Structures are given as C-alpha cells and as structure tokens.
Amino acid sequence: MTETSGRTVAGGVVPARDGERVESARPEVSAGTHFPALDGYRAIAALMVVMTHVAFQTGLVGSGGTWGHVLARFDFGVPLFFLMSGFLLYRPWVRAALEGRPRPNIRRYALRRTARIMPLYLVVVVITLRFLDEIQPVSWQQWVQNLLAVQVYVDDGLIEGLTQTWSLCTEIAFYAALPVIGALALGRRTRSVEEAWRRQLVVLACLVTVALLWNVTRTVTDILPKAAGNWLPGYLDWFAAGMCLALVDVRSRLPGRPRLVRLALATAQDGMTSVVVAVGFFALATTPLAGAYDLRYTGPWETLAKHLLYLGAATFFLLPGVLAPSGGVATSLARPTPHRLGLISYGIFLWHLVILRFVMTSLGIPFFGGGTLQVGVLALAWTLAVSTVTYRWIERPAQAWAHRF
Numbered sequence: 001m002t003e004t005s006g007r008t009v010a011g012g013v014v015p016a017r018d019g020e021r022v023e024s025a026r027p028e029v030s031a032g033t034h035f036p037a038l039d040g041y042r043a044i045a046a047l048m049v050v051m052t053h054v055a056f057q058t059g060l061v062g063s064g065g066t067w068g069h070v071l072a073r074f075d076f077g078v079p080l081f082f083l084m085s086g087f088l089l090y091r092p093w094v095r096a097a098l099e100g101r102p103r104p105n106i107r108r109y110a111l112r113r114t115a116r117i118m119p120l121y122l123v124v125v126v127i128t129l130r131f132l133d134e135i136q137p138v139s140w141q142q143w144v145q146n147l148l149a150v151q152v153y154v155d156d157g158l159i160e161g162l163t164q165t166w167s168l169c170t171e172i173a174f175y176a177a178l179p180v181i182g183a184l185a186l187g188r189r190t191r192s193v194e195e196a197w198r199r200q201l202v203v204l205a206c207l208v209t210v211a212l213l214w215n216v217t218r219t220v221t222d223i224l225p226k227a228a229g230n231w232l233p234g235y236l237d238w239f240a241a242g243m244c245l246a247l248v249d250v251r252s253r254l255p256g257r258p259r260l261v262r263l264a265l266a267t268a269q270d271g272m273t274s275v276v277v278a279v280g281f282f283a284l285a286t287t288p289l290a291g292a293y294d295l296r297y298t299g300p301w302e303t304l305a306k307h308l309l310y311l312g313a314a315t316f317f318l319l320p321g322v323l324a325p326s327g328g329v330a331t332s333l334a335r336p337t338p339h340r341l342g343l344i345s346y347g348i349f350l351w352h353l354v355i356l357r358f359v360m361t362s363l364g365i366p367f368f369g370g371g372t373l374q375v376g377v378l379a380l381a382w383t384l385a386v387s388t389v390t391y392r393w394i395e396r397p398a399q400a401w402a403h404r405f
Helices: 037-057 065-099 106-131 140-147 165-186 193-220 226-230 232-252 259-269 271-285 300-323 328-333 336-343 345-362 372-402
Strands: 013-015 021-023
Touching (some): 037 328, 037 345, 037 372, 065 300, 106 165, 106 345, 165 193, 165 226, 165 232, 165 345, 193 226, 193 300, 226 232, 232 259, 259 271, 300 328, 336 345
Antiparallel strands (some): 013 021
C-alpha cells in the first residue's frame, strides 16, 4: 500500500519525494507484528520479579550483602515490562502516523487487551483471596478492589499474595490512556513523514515531562496521596521510552532517516555495547545511590535516581532486541527455552507470590526466615508448572477467542 505523500507499508517499496523508488532498508519481522526476542525479554523480566520477591521474603535482601543488594534491584523486571508494552501497543499508532495506515480499531484493541489480561488475573485473585490463610478474613472492600483491579488507588490497598499487581493496575491505566495519547500524536493526517515524526517526538517529550513533574512532586512534597507512587503518571517516561523505540523502528524503515534514528540503529546493531551500557546503569542502581534495599526510608533524590537508572538500563537492554532483530542478542533471546518461558511469563508474574507464600508456610519458614535457595527452587518449580497449565487452559483460549473479532 502506498500513498502520494510518500508513506508506505514498512519493508516495501517506498516512493520518494522526487518520484524515484527506493527500497526500505530493513524488512519487517514477522509481517511487522511479532518480534521474537521479546519472548526472551518477557522471560527475563518475569524471572527477575520472582527472584527479587524470593530474596526479600526469605530475608536475603537484608542480610545477604552484595548478592542481597543485587537481587533487591531485580524489580527491574517491571520497567522492562512497561517498555515492552509501550513498544508493542504504540507501534500501530506510529504506523498510522508515518505510513498512512488506518487508525487502530479501538473496540478490537480493548477486547484483545481485556482477553489478554483479565481471565487469568481474576482466577489468581479469587484463589489468593479465598485460600491464602494469612490474609483471612478478607473484607468485601478488598474483594471488590482486587476484582476490579483498582487496589492501587487506595492507600494500603495492596494485599499479601497480590502486591505485585500494582504494576498490572498501572499497565491497565496505560492501556486505557493509549488511544487518547495515540490520537493526540496522530492528529490530523499530516502532509509529510517529517511532520508526523516531529509531532510524535513532541508528544513523547510531553509524557516524559509529566512523569518528571509527577515524581518530583510526589517525592519532595506531601501534595499527592501515598498510593500515588504506583499511579500511571509517574511511569509515563518508562512507557514513553518503549513508544520511542517503536517510533524509531518504524521511521528506520522509511527513506531519509534522521540522525536520532541512525544513532539508535548503530547502537542497537552493536548489541554488546548496548548490553554493557545497560549493565552499567543497573550496576549504579545496585549502589546506595538508588536508596534503600528493603522497606526502610529512601530519600526523594535516591528514589528519582533509581527510577531514572532503571529507565536507562531498560532502554539500552531492549534496544538490540527490537532494532537489530538479526543480531546476536536478539537471536539468543529468541531461542526455544526463552520463547517458551516468555509465553507463560504473565502466569509466572501473577502466580509466583501466592505460590511463594504457600511454599514458605508448608516449610514452616516465617518472613525473613532464610532458606532462600530451597524456597526459591520450590516456588519457581511450582510457578512454572501452574503457569504452564493456566496458559494452556485459560490464557491461550481467551486470546484465540478475542482474535476471532
């Protein structure tokens, strides 16, 4: 599909402004809808979240020295998830803006997001609230809040076994906001790719600014409620980083690449450099520069430092997987084992905390009571098994049903 404005389906023949025909330099990956390396990234993110919670609940974070401090920062899996969501979900809006494709169908988008998230979420919520003894009795307010995924908007609304769902609530808020953001970035049909590119950059810069102002306000004042630390505005920069990668990816497939795009591609193609830079950011985040490792008070500037270091680490880590799909990093992450773990990563994320509590209770190990290796192995084994079953019988059928429309 081509248009007289010079926009076209990525990976095809692009009519240049002077009427000549030029080949887009980079072919689409799986028709532009699937990036195999992302399964590997999902697996890494989910396993990091599991490991940080095992280390925290068994006490390794507080007593394990360097290893405890490193594992405390494995909540880095959350920004990875946020960036991937920004990249994948925003990409159709970018293609509409730069390639002249139709706007995404909002009803179809909402149906598929709901089918992807809610069926397994509701199952995990019901089982956790009904059978996890240590949180009994569960009030009707807690049932309603968790079933509606609004617990993050209530002070002390997160409940044991489901505390990780704060990030899912934030993801859901992003899903709801994305059509509005996409429409603002798309605007009316522009006359050139360059105009669309500039408008996209302005909107993304606004999202980053909102996040910065929100986080500064939250950390240095008492204006916002305590629960506001988990709300979407504070993480718009993480989502915007993934959205920016989508913008760079789509723009790189069209003629006349801007300098920013050429620089991002060069960095991504040098995969090891990207990974080294990401590790450097993450290493800084494991120092006291990023604040406390446990639930002790962390100052406002340490909180901001950790947030920004995670942003840098996640961006550079994700870069080679989405912008250099034939490179060594992307190829490694697309291998069968990471792929299979990536498929069940949502189940791993949802199930691991309640299973961790069941394992520790069955072993007679209290909070911060040690046994990190034993607990971790058992909790991970059970989590993988349960997640495989629920992927087969809940997630996959729900997704198949939604994609019929």
